[in-house]
Amino acid sequence: MAAELIATTATKKVFHDGEKAIKVFNAEFPKAEVLNEALISARVEEIGGINVPRVLEVGVFENQWSITFDFIEGKTLQQLMDENPEKLPEYMEQMVNLHLNVMSKHCPHLNKLKDKISKQIQDIEELGDVTRYDMRTQLDSMPKHTKLCHGDFNPSNIIVKEDGTMFVLDWVHATQGNASADVARTYLLFCLQDQNKADMYMNLFCKKTGTAKKYVQSWLPIVAAAQLSKKRPEEAELLNKWAGVCDYQ
Template sequence: MAAELIATTATKSVFRDGEKAIKVFNADFPKADVLNEALITARVEEVGGINVPKVLEVGVFEGKWSITFDFIEGKTLQQLMEENPDKLPDYMEHMVDLHLNILSKQCPLLNKLKDKMSRQILDTEELGDITRYDMRTQLDSMPKHTKLCHGDFNPSNIIVKEDGTMYVLDWVHATQGNASADVARTYLLFCLEDQNKADMYMNLFCKKTGTAKKYVQSWLPIVAAAQLSKKRPEEADLLQQWANVCDYQ
């Protein structure tokens, strides 16, 4: 059976070939980044207790670097939320529980979240020297944890099988660090699409964990500043607004 194109982004295409999913990167995509994604995903697999599509092969597909995974049949949680808006509270509950399961794990060979964010903020020229310095100083003062953080946890990266089992995709941004930083990133990703969902997510996380909302919110300017380094025009305005709120109340 010929491989079928099922998704595309600015940097890659995803094909289905039977029971395999092949992520094919653009010709100019750095080889080191491809190998790093495969390594991170393999390390998360080894943690156990999280449903992750297994890495089967790193190779070349039609002249371009690729990673082959198990194909997971199902719909993204984002699709389900859009198709069944009346079930949003249930979906959000499951999503928060899934996130908490991830954050309960440790993966000591991953890069540290604070180190990665510090580098990202340093590379964010839009903020100016003084703001970057303030952000990195604030980041350095935040509590140091070693929880497994996904780094891009949002409904489009969760596949729900017909029996309800959830698989988490795209671990390339995974690090070890503070759970509230990872939750703050998910909150901001929701904000880019739907403020109601963002608030629902934040409130559920804080309720389930007994975490003060103000503590999670204290990560928002730092996370926004780091996210700006990805230079996505559609995100720039909102992220700059958050990044400029250095003393969030």
């Protein structure tokens, strides 16, 4: 059968072709970044213990670079949350447990989270030299860990099969670093959509791990500044607010 277009973003299209999902990148998308995403995904796949789509092929689809993965049949956790709001606490607990499983793993060949964030902050000219220096200094002072961090862990990147099995997609931003930084990023991604879900997620993580909320919050200005590097106008107001927060009650 012909490949069916199932998703489109600013940089790529995703097609469903039988048991395969084909991620096709725009013509101007750098080849090196396509190959890097395939490499990161394969390395996460190899460590085991996390349900992820297998990388099947890197190739060319209709004259554009592509990566072919296993197609995972199911709904995103975001869809389930939207369709069954009464089950939100249950879904949120499952999501936190899944995130904890991810962060219990180690993938030593991945880039360091701190190095990635430092470069992102340095590239944001709008913050000014002093602010960028202060943020990078604060980043350097944070505890150094080597846990697997997804980098974009949100309900849209989790596929739930009919039997309840959860698969985690889109590992292009994965690094090794501090788990609380990854949690802070997920919190901010929720904040951009729903403050109630953000608070629920943060509270559950801190309760399950015994982590002080203030410690996770200490990552928020740094993570918000890094997210600003993506230059998404609809996120700028909230992220600038968080990037300017230095103290918490």
